[in-house]
Amino acid sequence: MEDTEKYPRQGLIMVVCAPSGTGKSTLISRLREEISNFGFSISYTTRAPRGQERDGREYHFVSRDKFIAMRSRGEFAEWAEVHGNFYGTAIKPIHDMLGEGKDILFDIDVQGALQLRKAFPNGVFVYLLPPSKVELERRLRGRGTDSEETIVKRMDNALGELKQAHEFDYWIVNDDLGVAFEQLKAVYYAGCTKPGLRPEMVADMINTWRDDV
Ligand code: ADP
Ligand code: 5GP
Numbered sequence: 340m341e342d343t344e345k346y347p348r349q350g351l352i353m354v355v356c357a358p359s360g361t362g363k364s365t366l367i368s369r370l371r372e373e374i375s376n377f378g379f380s381i382s383y384t385t386r387a388p389r390g391q392e393r394d395g396r397e398y399h400f401v402s403r404d405k406f407i408a409m410r411s412r413g414e415f416a417e418w419a420e421v422h423g424n425f426y427g428t429a430i431k432p433i434h435d436m437l438g439e440g441k442d443i444l445f446d447i448d449v450q451g452a453l454q455l456r457k458a459f460p461n462g463v464f465v466y467l468l469p470p471s472k473v474e475l476e477r478r479l480r481g482r483g484t485d486s487e488e489t490i491v492k493r494m495d496n497a498l499g500e501l502k503q504a505h506e507f508d509y510w511i512v513n514d515d516l517g518v519a520f521e522q523l524k525a526v527y528y529a530g531c532t533k534p535g536l537r538p539e540m541v542a543d544m545i546n547t548w549r550d551d552v
Contacts, residue, residue: 352462378441417454461535
């Protein structure tokens with residue numbers, strides 16, 4: 340749904356963060372299904388592949404030494420240590436995709452989100468909130484993927500994570516899934532209209548104003 344083909348825009352960076360169990364994966368996969376313009380950013384990580392994960396598909400799996408070398412060469416737009424492993428986003432593919440007008444949806448932790456915010460001020464940064472503590476715990480249990488110990492740890496972490504929500508541009512409460520999804524889409528479409536994605540557009544219009552009939 341582009342407003343004009345005459346002035347193609349650069350891609351939009353959209354970052355969504357949330358305490359685990361809020362419904363981030365559910366909402367992100369719905370958004371990807373509905374909006375075809377999202378490219379994939381494949382992160383680098385030092386953690387080992389799990390299950391069916393393949394190098395170059397879910398992640399680029401690299402050694403700690405290689406990660407540290409890449410980091411010291413400034414090849415990451417952001418990086419963070421999460422649960423004892425390093426994760427990072429390489430800058431070059433991001434710039435390539437944005438230049439081609441591809442949008443990029445990021446599922447990264449808050450530390451990484453805040454670094455991206457500095458590097459890409461035209462991005463949109465969304466924080467998803469659970470409707471309540473009780474409901475967050477119900478969802479974590481209902482998902483059936485985590486042990487009791489992990490659920491307790493995730494609930495402990497959630498409070499600290501909520502305290503970082505004020506760093507974000509938008510807060511969406513994922514109470515009714517349909518409402519949250521509409522709000523997420525609205526944020527995406529609003530982000531696509533940012534002047535920074537078409538920096539020359541108005542100047543160009545002004546220059547050609549008298550010639551246009
Ligand atoms: P996250 O990626 O944030 O950890 P998930 O997307 O895995 O969370 O969602 C956690 C659980 O909550 C899943 O079982 C999911 O189906 C459920 N869920 C997500 N959104 C809602 C919602 N709005 N209402 C009720 N359940 C939800
Ligand atoms: P997992 O190991 O379960 O795939 O991911 C663990 C955490 O790392 C998740 O919270 C995920 O959002 C975060 N993560 C994945 N890739 C990146 C990345 O490139 N940068 C940052 N900062 N976090 C990431």
